[in-house]
Amino acid sequence: MRTPSTTLIHVLVGKSIVETLLVGALAVFTFITMLPPFFHGWGEVRDTGISGWVVNNAAPWERVEVQLFVDGEFVAARAANESRPDVLAAGWSRDEWHGYTFALTQLSLGSHEARVYALHDSAGGLRKTLQLLGDPIRFSVAQGGKLKLPNR
Structure with missing residues (x-):
């Protein structure tokens, strides 16, 4: 026989479980809709700089501003x-105009690390966030200013 106190306990435990599941579902929904990876792209070392491509997944027809940081x-x-015809051919965008190139001429000899970020405007341009494109790019500068990948 159930007493009123055990019924109340079961109701409260059930309510707590439902609330926990609801809060978890809301958190996942918010994360998926508010913080998606807006950009897809890649950067690579060239003889005289860093080049690559970036596409805004939410609006693949738009041009994206990219920022380069070297050694922080x-x-x-x-x-x-x-x-960048390869971006169009791979199906990442609706056109080929998503490439960028940064010439690097003033770096010291030795090892460096570059990071390329896509700039995302949100809140009507009031807030700007950066998203790293690909992995950090490690390279070295040889005599004559030529850039090369490590161990090459």
Whole structure:
């Protein structure tokens, strides 16, 4: 026979479980809709700089502003609006104009690390966030200013 106190305990435990599941579902929904990885892209070392591509997944027809940081210091920003037919061929965008190139001429000899970020405007342009594109790019500067990947 159930007493009123055990019924109340079961109701409270059930209510707590339902509330926990609801809060968890809301957290997952918020994360998925509010904080998606907006950008897809990649950067690589060239002889005289860093180049790559970036696409805004939510609006693949838009051009994206990218920022380059080398060894943790801001170097430059520009729009990714150079031709990259490989991006179109891979199906990442509706056109080929998503490439960028940063010339690096003032670096010291030795090892460095570059990071390329896509700039995302939110809240009507009131808030700006950066999303890292790909992995950090490790490279070295040889005599003559030529950039190369480590161990090459």
